[in-house]
Amino acid sequence: MYEVNDKIAVVSGASRGIGEASARALDAAGARVVLTGRTVSDLERVAADLKNDPVILESDLSPPRAGTELGERILDAVGPVDILVNNAGIPMRRTPDVLTEEDFNLVFSINVRSLLMLTLALGPGMAERGGGSIINISSIASLRGPVGRVAYAGTKGAVDAMTRALAADWGSEGIRVNAICPGLIATAIWADDRNNVPGLSERMADRIALKRWGFGDDVADVVLFFASDASRYMTGEVVAVDGGLARVGAPQRLQE
Numbered sequence: 001m002y003e004v005n006d007k008i009a010v011v012s013g014a015s016r017g018i019g020e021a022s023a024r025a026l027d028a029a030g031a032r033v034v035l036t037g038r039t040v041s042d043l044e045r046v047a048a049d050l051k052n053d054p055v056i057l058e059s060d061l062s063p064p065r066a067g068t069e070l071g072e073r074i075l076d077a078v079g080p081v082d083i084l085v086n087n088a089g090i091p092m093r094r095t096p097d098v099l100t101e102e103d104f105n106l107v108f109s110i111n112v113r114s115l116l117m118l119t120l121a122l123g124p125g126m127a128e129r130g131g132g133s134i135i136n137i138s139s140i141a142s143l144r145g146p147v148g149r150v151a152y153a154g155t156k157g158a159v160d161a162m163t164r165a166l167a168a169d170w171g172s173e174g175i176r177v178n179a180i181c182p183g184l185i186a187t188a189i190w191a192d193d194r195n196n197v198p199g200l201s202e203r204m205a206d207r208i209a210l211k212r213w214g215f216g217d218d219v220a221d222v223v224l225f226f227a228s229d230a231s232r233y234m235t236g237e238v239v240a241v242d243g244g245l246a247r248v249g250a251p252q253r254l255q256e
């Protein structure tokens with residue numbers, strides 16, 4: 001579809017879901033991929049199928065300095081990179097009455113702090129190489145108000161704002177920064193609900209204009225678009241990949 005031949009790409013959270021699909025798509029399009037995450041066995045499972053000499057770096061992005069330290073390890077392992085997919089993230093389902101400061105700190109540490117610190121660690125090397133593409137995986141939780149996810153929605157709103165701000169800071173360096181807002185993507189974070197709540201999967205699909213859940217590949221193809229030169233005149237954009245869930249009314253029969 002698009003090519004990223006001879007590029008070096010980093011995908012955080014590449015052990016499953018959207019990150020796994022993105023790593024596979026970037027490798028298939030020619031990039032050498034650095035896969036990061038906590039679960040080495042899953043990273044090895046993904047890397048075993050990749051053809052362009054993939055690199056695995058185990059990393060927990062929740063502690064302070066984790067993003068900076070991962071960036072330093074990436075530079076040691078492969079040198080400056082061309083593409084960064086900031087995908088690692090956790091959901092945080094907590095209604096306002098039970099949300100704690102610990103919950104808030106955890107979700108912001110992974111979804112926001114480490115995302116930014118990893119980006120700051122890799123940006124200068126990208127600039128030295130003449131530019132690059134940063135793709136932040138946000139969420140439609142930043143575009144519409146989800147129930148029971150105020151902290152999570154806050155992290156993704158921060159991701160969208162940082163996407164635009166860094167696009168401004170680094171545009172003159174040839175670094176493009178864009179964000180993708182997935183809608184309902186059938187990954188591990190939805191597995192319990194999809195398997196255990198009767199009818200939920202169908203009810204949620206019915207609210208989507210395209211009438212189906214998304215899959216990792218649906219997002220990964222847009223990651224590849226932003227990674228490639230096909231998107232060379234786009235930066236600071238926040239794009240929903242959601243089958244129309246955030247902005248389009250789901251078609252419904254008006255009468256029998």
Ligand SMILES: NC(=O)c1ccc[n+]([C@@H]2O[C@H](COP(=O)([O-])OP(=O)(O)OC[C@H]3O[C@@H](n4cnc5c(N)ncnc54)[C@H](OP(=O)(O)O)[C@@H]3O)[C@@H](O)[C@H]2O)c1
Nearest residue numbers: 013014015016017018037038039060061088089139185187
């Ligand atoms: N699925 C959806 O419907 C949906 C919708 C909107 C946005 N998103 C966003 O898309 C991204 C990927 O979600 P997904 O659905 O693919 O989720 P997933 O299947 O749970 O994958 C999450 C990835 O992040 C990694 N990760 C989690 N905690 C981490 C930590 N403390 N340190 C380092 N890595 C960590 C996981 O690897 P390890 O567990 O091996 O560390 C895994 O590779 C997230 O940012 C999420 O917010 C998803």
